[in-house]
Amino acid sequence: MSNSPFLSVRSLSLGIALSQGREIPVLDAMDFDLHSGETLGIVGESGSGKSLLCLSIIGLLPDIAKASGQILLEGEDLLSASEARMCALRGKRIGMVFQEPLTALNPAMTIGDQIAEGMVCHEGLSWRKARRRALDMLDQVRMPDAKRRAKAYPHELSGGQRQRVGIAIALALKPALLIADEPTTALDVTVQAEVLDLLSDLVAEHRMAMMLVSHDLGVIARMCDRTIVMVAGQKIEEGATRAVFEHPAQPYTRNLLKSVPNRSQTSRRSDPEETC
Numbered sequence: 001m002s003n004s005p006f007l008s009v010r011s012l013s014l015g016i017a018l019s020q021g022r023e024i025p026v027l028d029a030m031d032f033d034l035h036s037g038e039t040l041g042i043v044g045e046s047g048s049g050k051s052l053l054c055l056s057i058i059g060l061l062p063d064i065a066k067a068s069g070q071i072l073l074e075g076e077d078l079l080s081a082s083e084a085r086m087c088a089l090r091g092k093r094i095g096m097v098f099q100e101p102l103t104a105l106n107p108a109m110t111i112g113d114q115i116a117e118g119m120v121c122h123e124g125l126s127w128r129k130a131r132r133r134a135l136d137m138l139d140q141v142r143m144p145d146a147k148r149r150a151k152a153y154p155h156e157l158s159g160g161q162r163q164r165v166g167i168a169i170a171l172a173l174k175p176a177l178l179i180a181d182e183p184t185t186a187l188d189v190t191v192q193a194e195v196l197d198l199l200s201d202l203v204a205e206h207r208m209a210m211m212l213v214s215h216d217l218g219v220i221a222r223m224c225d226r227t228i229v230m231v232a233g234q235k236i237e238e239g240a241t242r243a244v245f246e247h248p249a250q251p252y253t254r255n256l257l258k259s260v261p262n263r264s265q266t267s268r269r270s271d272p273e274e275t276c
Ligand SMILES: Nc1ncnc2c1ncn2[C@@H]1O[C@H](COP(=O)(O)OP(=O)(O)OP(=O)(O)O)[C@@H](O)[C@H]1O
Pocket: 016, 026, 044, 045, 046, 047, 048, 049, 050, 051, 052, 053, 062, 064
């Protein structure tokens, strides 16, 4: 892990603009760092701003959201970057896996072409070469019968298979940062563990940094080196995951942990015997 953080979020505040110049505050002076090769977990109550935090980093905020502060990616401030620059960074330096794969995919394009598209647009590959690489990506995300599935449309796949496609698209250009916002919430319980294992393996293999949002504290404990706890748009607690889980400083975190049925769920990812 290098000393200077790969991503530094500084005094990030964000509001949703309403009519008559009014604004609802969503994020309040968020500060945190993320180093290469590190996995950072984000937990917090519903509506605390986790998704908008992710979208602000990848530059996909809705027009009515107004952000201030700095989001420094290797020193470059993304909040002041042009849309063209964000387009160039998206996929190439920052990939994102969304909660609901079906809505994130284009229903009218084969999944092979959706994976290949970024390589054609960003890397100037011919479609022929990009499609070949898309097949490799489908193998990497352990898609069964990848050759046949590359020609399928999203509605022809299962939820877990669609999320594998979402991961393949996010990783196709080998980004250095992967943002995963509730990547398994929409999946059956049995498929969730497979997809999380896949993500974990790929992040380690490509030495990526990952920001993982999840309501599932067992998942956070298993996958994340550090954890941030958010309430109402503020970071109320941050630390090594084990420290946060074993010695929570804030009453909110203590209550959150009490709601986990079995504390063994919070075993670290380095402890594969004890999974959720
Ligand atoms: N497009 C939008 N228009 C208006 N308000 C929005 C929009 N997106 C989010 N918000 C509001 O911003 C706040 C933060 O939303 P966000 O989706 O980031 O929360 P979250 O912590 O990810 O919640 P959850 O855990 O339920 O997904 C919420 O109050 C939400 O209603």
